[in-house]
Amino acid sequence: MAQAKSSILERSADKAAALTPARMSRSIKGLSDRAVAWWFIAPTIILLLAINIFPLIWAVKLSFTNYKANRLNAVVKDVGLRNYERILTDPDIWLAMQATAHFVFWTIFLQTLIGFALAYLIDRKFRGHAFWTTIILIPMMLSPAVVGNFWRFLYQPQIGLFNYIVTFFTGAEPSSFQMLGSVDLAPWAIVIVDTWMWTPYVMLICLAGLRSIPDYIYEAAEVDRASNWRRFWSITLPMALPFIMLAVLFRGIENFKMFDMVTLLTGGGPGSTTEVASITLKREAFEKWRTGYSSAFAIILFVAVFGLANIYVKALNRVKQR
Amino acid sequence: MADVSLRSVSKRFGKVSAITELSIDIADGEFVVLLGPTGAGKSTTLRLIAGLEKPDQGTVFIGGQDMTTSAPSQRDVSFVFQQYSLYPHLSVRDNLAFPLKSPAHDLNAVQINARVEYVAQLVQIDHKLDNRSTALSGGEMQRVAIGRALVRDPAIFLMDEPLSSLDAKLRGDLRVELKRIQTELGATLLYVTHDQIEAMTMADRIGILNDGQLVQLGTPREIYENPLNIHVAARLGQPTINLLPVQAIAGIKAPDLASIMGIRTEHLDVMDTQTTGTSGAPDAIGRDLPQSDASALDTVAKLDRVEFLGDQNRLHLSIGEHRLVTLGDGDIEYRVQPGSTLHVRARNALYFDEAGNRV
Incomplete structure (x- = not known):
């Protein structure tokens, strides 16, 4: 039986060989396996070098200069470590880092907690659990642009559904608080939106773990x-822990460079209460055009x-x- | 330790009936082996006793108490699963200690540790106590799994083919070991296997299961010598019992209702026809030649093939289109060649009717 099977396989391999166009088989024959492999990965490597590695090295170089991208004719001076020095002693930068830390910590905390709890419930395999999984996943599938604009409406003090619901439960006047306009609430408004959008993602990874x-x-x-x-405690959690940690890693990296949602919701305001690192970076680089300075900041963030x-x-x- | 009884228990999975009206009594301190082919309902029986499945009908008694609807944790049983099922993130020590850390046992750390070390020695895994449980060989994992069951003193030990994934040598060693441990502890043990050697060597009583029903329950000797039907007869014995249709062969004298004759290999004697012819005194190939039953087979067969097994040979014979297997001495191939004709004679034949039941 096994013999018959293998001979069929051999025969089909022969057939496949015979069907390969002569031109192709000849040109492959001219190359070693290693060379063929290099040809296959070369486009990716070239692309990676061109759009990732090269700009990175270029940014490192710029970070030691006073280069400004909007003044191409100005003399570029080498300033040594001055950019780095100024960044690390700039109180505004530290505020931005604090805003980022607040955002990263609370989004990860809430998303992991709620995501794992949801996964744990879905894993009970109740009736219709597949349907509910799909429903829960919807926020994740939306574009951040849509989510951002959508939540700006929800947070609208007069007509927003969010304020209405809070009113319904607490009795407070809907227009008495502004989620996006208040210094105290705006950081939390962003945490809520990010949690709403990305908890399903954490849930999915936790579910795989469970x-x-x-x-x-x-x-x-x-x-x-x-x-x-x-x-x-002694089986479910420890055995799912690597998956939970992986979800935390993905969300942490992602949220450390959070830009789109904050831009759409608050643009870093009110004041600079929601100005996370990437927003500061964008301001320095493309509004104040301090290219050398912002390169240094980017390098610090990257490291x-x-x-x-x-x-x-x-x-x-x-x-x-x- | 306690006795366990099942009273006409049935269990279905969807449309498939796994167990039908099964009743069995296991005495305190008894080693019972359930033997049967895949899908006979052996594992389901164990899981019903453990409480991992609930029966559709019938009652499960453990230590005289009705436990039919109790949760596994209330039943005080320990279970060795076929797939080891060690806790992969725990060390060997923590795996062994896991059952002892239940609030049902009021033990302190010192007592737990002493118990773990004792059991680890029993199953000979004490040198690897601090290894991760996934960093063990298959045999070591299975010994930990058995150890984890032994660490408690439950009402009954349930073991689901615990040795089936091990290599032959280790299986042999652990078989002897397990029987020794069971005797030492005086444990009640229900053991599931499809390996007849495990069943024969360890069991106080063997239960033969087929299609979810208990066909026969008895000591290994009872089951072997006095099978109730063809299925049971074919389950034990290596090579399997020879089955011949009574009508098909001239010269068979059998009871009236018998349609099939079963001859165990050790009851099928062979003689060289040439020798018989010249000297008049039959020269037995294999063993001393006793008198044949008056009713039994006494005819001529062709030798098709000899399988050399070292201490003995398996002789493949044919009588017309019917094939038989018997045993001969290790040096038999010096005396007879495949293709030669031999005289065969049967003793102690078993007879079965058309439905396969013993006559």
């Missing part, structure tokens, strides 16, 4: 007389994210190996 735990592990725990609570992500991935690998 589904990866085989049923017989739970059966073994049940026979071993572990309570529901203990089953959750920070890269460093944090690396430490985090090491921790993730340790958890996975456990």
